Structures are given as structure tokens and as C-alpha cells.
Amino acid sequence: MNKTKMEILKTYIEANVAPILVAGVKTSDIKGAVVIPANCPDAELTSHWVGAEERPPAWFVQLTNQAAKFLVIDGIDTIKPAAQVKFLEILTHRQVASAWKLPADCVIILTANKITPKTINEEVYAVVAHVEE
Secondary structure, eight states: OOHHHHHHHHHHHHHOSSOEEEESOOGGGSTTOEEEETTOOGGGGSOEEETTEEEOOHHHHHHHTSSSOEEEEETGGGSOGGGGGGGHHHHHHSEETTTEEOOTTOEEEEEESOOOTTTSOHHHHHTSEEEOO
């Protein structure tokens, strides 16, 4: 990613007003991020029950318990656009299972190898800021 694109990405991160879709960034470049692979099972995006208690997904607990608040959805373009809608609640409402809000300072980043109309769902594309190579 060139210097200009990195500056745009940095500006988006500092503003934190929308999730960020970025091409050409590796998750290892985002230090301290909680990473959800795009091809994760749907069950990893919802709550689960332990006895009579509803609990958030493990990644949510990890995110809320660490200093760096980066949530990375890795490889969004590796799953079919129709399957990408499973992330819309997180992207549009910044919450999980309608019960747990993401921390206000959490930056949501979606990584992709290539951003094209064929690889990114239209609804997902509409709610993110994008930095393309």
C-alpha cells in the first residue's frame, strides 16, 4: 500500500465514523487486533447459552478486555457476496446479537485482496469507507 493510501487509512482510523474496507493490508500489520475470518461459521457471530446465562462470542469478550480496540474481518472477498451480509449487524449497528455493543473506540476493518462489485456485497460496500490499492 502506497504512502497516500496509508495516510487515508490512518485518517479513517482516527475518525472512526464507519467501518473501513481496505485492500492490500495483512492482519499481521494491525497490531493487537481481534481477527474474525470472513469464512467463520455464523454461530461465531451470535451469543450462546451457558445454563440460563446468555453470553457473547469469545472474540467479543477478547475485544472488550484489551487495550487496542481493532476488530478485523479478514478476507471479506473470499466468501460469496450473499454470505457477507452476516456481518451487517456488526457493521451497521456496531453490536452483536442485538445485545452487546462494541466499545465506542473500536475500529472495524475489513480486509480484502481485491475490491470489486463482484467480490463485495452491495449492502456491505454501502456502509463502509474504502481504501483501495
